[in-house]
Amino acid sequence: MAIPRHLAVIMDGNGRWAQERKLTRTQGHRQGVVAVREIVSNAIEFNIEYLTLFAFSSENWSRPQSEVRDLLGLLKLFINKDLATLNKQNVRVLVIGSRDGLESDIAALLDKAERRTQENTGLTLQIAFNYGARHEIVDMVKSLAHEVEEGRLTASAIDEALVSQSLYTGSVPDPDVILRTSGEQRLSNFLLWQAAYSEFIFVDCYWPDFDRQQLELALVEYGRRNRRFGRVAVDDVELNQAALVSGG
Numbered sequence: 267m268a269i270p271r272h273l274a275v276i277m278d279g280n281g282r283w284a285q286e287r288k289l290t291r292t293q294g295h296r297q298g299v300v301a302v303r304e305i306v307s308n309a310i311e312f313n314i315e316y317l318t319l320f321a322f323s324s325e326n327w328s329r330p331q332s333e334v335r336d337l338l339g340l341l342k343l344f345i346n347k348d349l350a351t352l353n354k355q356n357v358r359v360l361v362i363g364s365r366d367g368l369e370s371d372i373a374a375l376l377d378k379a380e381r382r383t384q385e386n387t388g389l390t391l392q393i394a395f396n397y398g399a400r401h402e403i404v405d406m407v408k409s410l411a412h413e414v415e416e417g418r419l420t421a422s423a424i425d426e427a428l429v430s431q432s433l434y435t436g437s438v439p440d441p442d443v444i445l446r447t448s449g450e451q452r453l454s455n456f457l458l459w460q461a462a463y464s465e466f467i468f469v470d471c472y473w474p475d476f477d478r479q480q481l482e483l484a485l486v487e488y489g490r491r492n493r494r495f496g497r498v499a500v501d502d503v504e505l506n507q508a509a510l511v512s513g514g
Contacts, residue, residue: 267482268489270442272316273309274464276456277301279448279472292336297474299344308478309389310355312485316390316438320456324364324398338372341395345375349382356388362434363397364405392438399458406432435460443488447473465491 277298284294302319309317322337329337352359359379368376376395409432413419430436440460444453449470453461467484469476 267485269312269314269485270465270488271314272318272439272441272443273314274318274320274441274444274457274460275305276320276444276446276454277473277476278446278450278454280474282448283472283474291333294474295337295340299340301474301476302344303348304477305481306352306355306357306389306391308481310357312481314389316392316441318362318392318394318435318438318441318457320394320397320454322363322395322397323455324396324401325455327396338369341372342375345379349379352391353383353386356386357383358386358388358390359383360390360392360438361395362392362402363395364401365396368396390438392435394456397434398455399453400455402434403459405434429459433459440464442493443467443484445469445484447471447476463493463495465493 280294280298281291282294283297284291305319306317321341326337327334349359359382361376361380365373365376379393406429410419410424410428414421430440435457440462441457441464443466444457444461444464445467446452447469449468451466451468457464465488467487469480469484471480
């Protein structure tokens with residue numbers, strides 16, 4: 267079974283999972299937190315180095331106020347309840363997304379999670395909160411433009427490596443796999459720059475039902491992929507040359 271260095275997950279389907287069971291959306295989100303705990307444990311067991319979870323998008327603020335309040339409450343609960351466990355598991359927590367306009371207690375919790383685990387050397391758990399890829403790219407452009415205006419950077423020095431380093435994810439390698447649950451097949455403004463050579467895997471189950479077996483199936487599918495990064499594989503070249511020689 268092939269193991270990606272970096273797995274990113276769009277955790278989708280909590281609301282529909284709850285609706286089909288005649289439960290509230292909040293109950294669906296609560297069950298989604300259970301699935302988060304499981305995938306973190308499984309990622310550690312499988313020696314995945316980086317796990318990025320799309321927890322709350324910058325567009326999610328437009329949801330009903332009661333649902334937003336419940337989601338923020340679950341974030342607080344997760345950090346307050348699970349941070350000690352994550353620390354014992356040697357997990358380093360990073361939070362990507364805009365901190366602008368966040369309530370002080372939420373911002374303080376995010377800072378606490380990062381600060382408490384910053385020395386850990388095991389799995390890096392990157393949580394995308396108040397995150398939108400287009401906003402991330404705009405922030406990066408503004409930051410580099412400011413450096414140019416101040417004379418600390420020349421425009422000619424800007425290359426792909428510098429752009430990557432200037433994104434929220436600058437210290438983390440690009441994802442090998444972006445997985446989305448619930449059967450939807452779109453990125454939804456998630457890691458647009460970083461996804462350039464990611465493998466996409468879409469699974470039909472809702473996020474609360476995503477368990478170890480589902481992860482193993484996804485890893486098996488990843489192992490079937492031939493990742494060439496725009497290059498031609500040596501075997502393909504040899505086969506083509508052999509076909510030309512044989513007249514095939």
